[in-house]
Amino acid sequence: MAIKLRELTQTPELIAGGHRACAGCLGVNAVRQVLHAVDRPVVTTSATGCLEVTTTIYPYTAWQTPFIHSAFENVAATASGIERALKVLGDEGAIPRKVKTIAFAGDGGTYDIGLQALSGALERGHDFLYVCYNNEAYMNTGIQRSGATPYGASTTTSPAGRRSLGKTQRPKNMTDIVVAHSVPYVAQASPHSWRDLATKVKKAMDKEGPAFINILAPCHRGWRYPMEEGINISKMAVDTCVWPLFEVDEGEWNLSYRPRRKPDVADWLKRQRRFDHLFKNGGGPVLDTIQDTVDEDWAKLLERCGEPPKTD
Amino acid sequence: MRPDTGRVAMTGNEPGALAMKQVRPDVVAGYPITPQTELMQQFAQYVADGESETELILVESEHSAMSAVIGASATGVRAMTATSANGLALMWEMLYIAAGYRLPISTMLVSRSLGGPINIHCDHSDAMGMRDTGWIMLFAETAQEAYDNGIMATRIAEHDQVRLPVMTVQDGFITSHTTQVLSILTDEQVSEFVGIYRPKKSLSNFDQPMTYGAIVLPDFYMDVKRQQAEAMDNSPRFVEQVADEYAELTGRRHEALESYRLDDAQVALVVLGSAAGTAKDAIDIMRERAIAVGLLKVRMFRPFPRVEVAEALSRTRAICVLDRSLAMGAPMGPLAADVAASLVTGRRAPPLYNAVYGLGGRDITIADFEGVIEEAAEVAQTGAPKATVRYVGLRGNEE
Numbered sequence: 048m049a050i051k052l053r054e055l056t057q058t059p060e061l062i063a064g065g066h067r068a069c070a071g072c073l074g075v076n077a078v079r080q081v082l083h084a085v086d087r088p089v090v091t092t093s094a095t096g097c098l099e100v101t102t103t104i105y106p107y108t109a110w111q112t113p114f115i116h117s118a119f120e121n122v123a124a125t126a127s128g129i130e131r132a133l134k135v136l137g138d139e140g141a142i143p144r145k146v147k148t149i150a151f152a153g154d155g156g157t158y159d160i161g162l163q164a165l166s167g168a169l170e171r172g173h174d175f176l177y178v179c180y181n182n183e184a185y186m187n188t189g190i191q192r193s194g195a196t197p198y199g200a201s202t203t204t205s206p207a208g209r210r211s212l213g214k215t216q217r218p219k220n221m222t223d224i225v226v227a228h229s230v231p232y233v234a235q236a237s238p239h240s241w242r243d244l245a246t247k248v249k250k251a252m253d254k255e256g257p258a259f260i261n262i263l264a265p266c267h268r269g270w271r272y273p274m275e276e277g278i279n280i281s282k283m284a285v286d287t288c289v290w291p292l293f294e295v296d297e298g299e300w301n302l303s304y305r306p307r308r309k310p311d312v313a314d315w316l317k318r319q320r321r322f323d324h325l326f327k328n329g330g331g332p333v334l335d336t337i338q339d340t341v342d343e344d345w346a347k348l349l350e351r352c353g354e355p356p357k358t359d
Numbered sequence: 360m361r362p363d364t365g366r367v368a369m370t371g372n373e374p375g376a377l378a379m380k381q382v383r384p385d386v387v388a389g390y391p392i393t394p395q396t397e398l399m400q401q402f403a404q405y406v407a408d409g410e411s412e413t414e415l416i417l418v419e420s421e422h423s424a425m426s427a428v429i430g431a432s433a434t435g436v437r438a439m440t441a442t443s444a445n446g447l448a449l450m451w452e453m454l455y456i457a458a459g460y461r462l463p464i465s466t467m468l469v470s471r472s473l474g475g476p477i478n479i480h481c482d483h484s485d486a487m488g489m490r491d492t493g494w495i496m497l498f499a500e501t502a503q504e505a506y507d508n509g510i511m512a513t514r515i516a517e518h519d520q521v522r523l524p525v526m527t528v529q530d531g532f533i534t535s536h537t538t539q540v541l542s543i544l545t546d547e548q549v550s551e552f553v554g555i556y557r558p559k560k561s562l563s564n565f566d567q568p569m570t571y572g573a574i575v576l577p578d579f580y581m582d583v584k585r586q587q588a589e590a591m592d593n594s595p596r597f598v599e600q601v602a603d604e605y606a607e608l609t610g611r612r613h614e615a616l617e618s619y620r621l622d623d624a625q626v627a628l629v630v631l632g633s634a635a636g637t638a639k640d641a642i643d644i645m646r647e648r649a650i651a652v653g654l655l656k657v658r659m660f661r662p663f664p665r666v667e668v669a670e671a672l673s674r675t676r677a678i679c680v681l682d683r684s685l686a687m688g689a690p691m692g693p694l695a696a697d698v699a700a701s702l703v704t705g706r707r708a709p710p711l712y713n714a715v716y717g718l719g720g721r722d723i724t725i726a727d728f729e730g731v732i733e734e735a736a737e738v739a740q741t742g743a744p745k746a747t748v749r750y751v752g753l754r755g756n757e758e
């Protein structure tokens with residue numbers, strides 16, 4: 048049954064207003080959307096990063112759920128301990144058994160420094176949901192490149208310059224890496240597609256065992272677009288197939304959304320000043336490579352999901 | 360009644376595992392590293408045999424081990440782990456955080472050198488690397504002490520007035536892998552002694568959701584840390600309380616410091632861990648030769664009992680502090696530096712120097728100690744140590 052927006056608005060606001068994230072931050076927005084879709088008590092934990100520093104400035108906290116942050120690279124390990132402790136308390140009847148653990152981390156805390164802890168927790172099969180809010184760089188420390196930063200993007204450590212066209216490597220496919228762990232539920236989501244996002248969170252919460260949702264989380268500071276454009280930027284990322292929406296439910300690949308018309312990736316890139324240099328002298332081949340990679344990945348995804356190949 | 364239920368022969372790792380089982384942690388995280396591995400294997404066997412109900416998380420690294428027990432402890436259950444050397448080094452970031460969050464985690468360290476070059480044998484370089492992280496640290500001379508500390512640590516850490524993590528340290532191989540005779544308690548005795556840990560404030564209290572690990576900026580940070588330091592400074596009296604109750608139960612009383620033939624001593628040795636046993640034998644021999652030598656064994660290294668140390672040593676004429684680790688580039692080894700600092704703020708500071716021994720598992724024998732004592736006795740005469748730092752048991756001649 049389709050989730051109604053009105054229903055979501057009736058659920059408690061678990062990230063209180065007044066936090067210090069930038070206006071228009073889609074990372075914190077994504078987390079807020081996740082928590083609106085949650086229908087049971089949860090213990091939340093987050094890695095170091097924009098989410099954590101903007102929501103917990105002492106003596107305040109925006110978290111209306113129990114929450115712990117301990118370090119950058121270990122959120123999945125912290126969640127492992129929480130989850131086992133909740134099991135002990137659930138078994139002895141001190142708390143309801145359905146309490147769930149949710150871990151949040153940025154792309155740095157997931158793709159890079161937190162990958163080992165995440166892989167370990169997935170392999171051990173803890174009953175928890177892991178949400179990566181992927182803003183494609185280390186934003187909290189000032190927009191440095193990460194393993195999720197797109198090919199050609201200018202960041203403060205992969206700057207465009209006289210001899211550089213931005214990041215020289217393509218991002219790793221983190222969602223695939225999680226799928227390789229054979230966990231019950233893996234999905235990609237985007238904040239503009241709130242119903243899809245909420246549906247995926249609900250599915251993930253109902254699984255027993257690890258679930259992982261990778262949410263694209265545009266950051267206007269790092270991607271350099273006008274503050275109010277975030278939702279459009281995320282929609283275009285999905286329409287251009289840079290960030291396809293899909294799930295892998297008990298090993299079964301399902302495409303969540305197929306754009307009727309697939310615009311050129313350049314249309315998306317053009318709106319973000321982190322790619323400005325690609326549209327000046329010499330960026331052409333990089334643009335071509337980006338488009339080719341997106342097309343290849345998209346064709347592969349269609350096949351995996353049992354969808355007919357591209358028509359346009 | 361002194362219900363010494365059993366005299367048993369065990370290697371140090373076995374009573375470590377036994378204590379871990381008997382305090383009934385809700386969650387334990389484990390990762391192998393020599394010489395601690397055997398302890399966790401034994402514990403895993405207890406779980407496999409249904410003798411322990413603990414949720415054992417076999418993590419993929421020690422950083423994750425400490426992170427997982429932090430998560431579990433903050434959720435309001437009893438959580439523990441154990442490690443050695445590089446494992447402890449990998450936990451280092453999380454040690455500060457466990458202490459800063461005032462989580463009553465107890466951990467067993469089976470001491471080993473940190474290299475490089477790699478070496479799996481005992482020294483205290485791992486323990487010394489964590490000395491400022493905010494953990495209470497208890498060193499064991501024997502397997503008995505390792506066992507007793509392992510049980511008391513839970514009570515100390517969880518004491519309302521303490522709420523600090525506790526590290527219990529035994530010497531790798533020397534204690535962990537040699538068989539000794541010790542007395543153990545029954546599971547029931549221990550479980551009654553440690554009680555159940557279910558704090559009101561935790562992540563599992565959904566009526567009062569709380570945030571652990573907020574970002575604290577310069578407007579509050581210093582005050583928060585000062586409070587933590589206060590908790591550490593106030594802890595000795597509660598450590599003592601727990602030791603009293605444990606003595607009541609077992610007849611074994613463990614003080615922060617143990618003095619051996621120190622009352623009338625002109626020459627004092629100061630030592631941590633297993634070397635204390637060898638030192639005592641050497642002292643007996645040297646006493647026969649009319650050298651008035653005694654020993655101060657430091658059991659509680661953090662918080663450092665500085666007043667009591669100064670008290671115990673101020674009447675001597677020479678002090679040799681033995682360190683089983685190096686503090687590269689520092690004026691002295693870590694134990695020596697602490698003893699020296701304690702004396703400076705005390706009444707009288709006798710001549711003091713540092714002897715480094717036993718790095719990477721090098722044996723220290725009774726004969727070695729006799730040499731140390733002879734040299735210290737000379738210093739008591741001359742008032743002038745040959746050097747601030749001496750090395751014991753090097754190949755060839757030190758000079």
Ligand SMILES: Cc1ncc(C[n+]2csc(CCOP(=O)(O)OP(=O)(O)O)c2C)c(N)n1
Nearest residue numbers: 095096097119153154155156184185186187
């Ligand atoms: C061990 C460690 N290394 C580095 C840092 C510094 N650091 C804090 S947050 C951060 C970047 C976070 O990036 P990401 O996970 O993508 O989250 P974002 O800030 O982009 O939301 C870095 C590098 C740290 N806190 N700990």
Ligand code: SF4
Nearest residue numbers: 068069072097266268
């Ligand atoms: S820098 Fe970006 S990710 Fe960080 S709070 Fe601002 S908008 Fe959000």
Ligand SMILES: [Mg+2]
Nearest residue numbers: 153154184186
């Ligand atoms: Mg990021």
